[in-house]
Amino acid sequence: MTIRIGIGGWTYEPWRGTFYPAKWPQKRELDYAASALTAIEINGTYYSSFKPQSFANWAAQVPDGFVFTLKASRYCTNRKVLAEAGESIERFVGQGIVELGDRLGPILWQFMATKRFDPDDMAAFLALLPASHAGVPLRHAVQVRHDSFADPAFVAMARAANVAIVYADSADYPAIADVTADFVYARLEAAQEEEPAGYNDAALDHWARAARDWQAGGRPDGLPYVTPDAPAQAQRDTFVFFINGAKIRAPHGAMALIERVRGRG
Template identity: 30%
Template sequence: MRAARMDMIHSSQPVFVVGTSGWTYDHWRGRFYPQELPKSRWFEYYASRFSAVEVNATFYRSFKDQTYVNWRQRAPQGFGYVLKAPRTITHRKYLIGVEQDIQDFCRSSALLEDRLEMILLQIAPGVPCDLGRLEKALLAFPDPSKVAVEFRRANWYAMETENLLRGLGAVLCDVDSPRQRLTGVLTAPRAYLRLHGRKRWYSHEYSYAELQEIACLAEELVARGAERVYIFFNNDFEGYAPANALTLLELLGCKPHSDESSPTPSLDA
């Protein structure tokens, strides 16, 4: 892989930000996490290898402000979080009348300060393609350029949608799944690839050839103007996600993230 323009993960502004969707899976013990490593140190271990994590727990429930403060404090230098927006916004209210919900969530997530990388807004399959509805929701965020939008309904994938996202500076979440393949569509200076698995949702182990293909696409996005490319593996079964992510880092010429001088306080949430 080309080394040009590839800042190492050690740098404060890496070109490629690679991680997994979550880190607390019990079935990763003995596969990714050493068998004897206590669960209280799993985050420390994860953060020594990856520079970001996608937090899906925020989709399912709300957290106290202190939890966000703890997340910020425990993250080593250069480590960031992507938070999945609450399902109340996307899967219950279907983006209708959600301005206050978005503002409340963003107020809490802002407690992460510079550790907050992106917000993932996953649009439920039941949400019809309504550009006005999407635009209104995106404008409720303090900075739409830090929002990656993942669609679960095919008719959202249209030039009109891309143009709306470009106009707001929002990011199209490029999805790899049994239903679709990565497209390489770029709507903002940031790119976001979300890898669910190709043959099976969440339980597909990407082959070396498939990872080479993903690495080439990531490099192509940078060549086309992407300043940062976020890549998260959501194939958590059997520890495939961290294994695939580590291989991808190697293919991209990046080193594992680490900062031994940073404290790692415990998280009570």
């Protein structure tokens, strides 16, 4: 079980000259990002579909052990009745994502902040998430952003489905830290531009400890939990992304956290 740390996407003009070296070829930005980080969350899949060859090309550009997570299409999650999302989910999963092969990490299903917890409808949505496609196992994480989801019933249904509830460190949305799957998915969204790495040293130390706890199967102290327990697990794959907040600082935050997790910070 591993800890993978990264950013959202790899194409962002302000990173040129701050993260990417001056005059670094844009067509090789993914190569560079994959050499410095261990994961990337692809956000473009939220807005549009891609051809299978695109996923195959991305997989070919990154080293062994590197992982892409994918934000699922907004057409799957931005709807009044989630139980009716089956066709959109099938279309998203079937567009060619399995061409990533062993570089394919979890799929992130992100909901609007106005989406409230409807137990029956959410249970129906979770039941639509496929365990595999074309023989490739799939893992799923849901990011909910409304207070009503801080409900033991939601935590229980996510655990029953082995779907991770995304822990989001955010100044704008509530967070749920309950571990509900055999992996953990965290998004650090509260970076500050005045901090060179987005987060100060104390915060980075905290997230390094949390990542190690998650990876070891533990339950980090000091986070907001809905339930008092966690399912027994020896170890868990753990994904941590620096995303939103002060985006220009995201690569530096990810690299600083990688150094700490590896014991060099």
